[in-house]
Amino acid sequence: MESWNQTSTDAVRAHAPSTMNRRIDAHVESCVRYMAEQGDRSEMSRYLDKLEHEWDVHRTLVVSVPAMALGGLLLGRRSGRGWRMLGGVTLALLLQHGLTGFGPLSVLVRTLGVRTRREIDLEKFAIKALRGDFERIPNDGGPLARANAALVAAQS
Structure with missing residues (x-):
């Protein structure tokens, strides 16, 4: 159809x-x-x-990405650099979404039905x-x- x-x-x-x-x-x-x-x-x-x-794609990303970044920063204080990198990568992807209106995270949340x-x-x-x-x-x-x-x- x-x-x-x-x-x-x-x-x-x-x-x-x-x-x-x-x-x-x-x-x-x-x-x-x-x-x-x-x-x-x-x-x-x-x-x-x-x-x-x-919740739409934009709201889902605006809430979940900073939460992941914050979690990465907090875990990075105790567990090493890998977790801090998670925060940086997710924020960079959110920036991409904000500048272009789409990105890999958008597709990811759409697979969840958002x-x-x-x-x-x-x-x-x-x-x-x-x-x-x-x-x-x-x-x-x-x-x-x-x-x-x-x-x-x-x-x-």
Whole structure:
């Protein structure tokens, strides 16, 4: 099956193996289909709350890499230089991720099923559309009223 998520400008996704992207897309698609089949607005709301708290690739790296570096520094005080090098290497890889938007650590956390913020948001907005959140945007009224209604719908 060809992916519906072809237009991504996400650097992590662009540099990840296509099989990994297809696996993540298939998961998103199955979740959205399940929600469409169930049609239960309260279940959709609970699932949206779960998605709201899901960690993305960037957050996972920003928290775990400094923790590994700190652990390496602390262990290096007692156990030798090898552990201190772990801290330096992980911080260098985090710097690479920050400068380029991707890196070996990004691919590593994606193998664990961690998604990009854009992938999480795509699923959220698909479920919000199923829930009917965007039907509240009136066709009548001026551009300002439509813009305000769209902003309110996007926040719900």
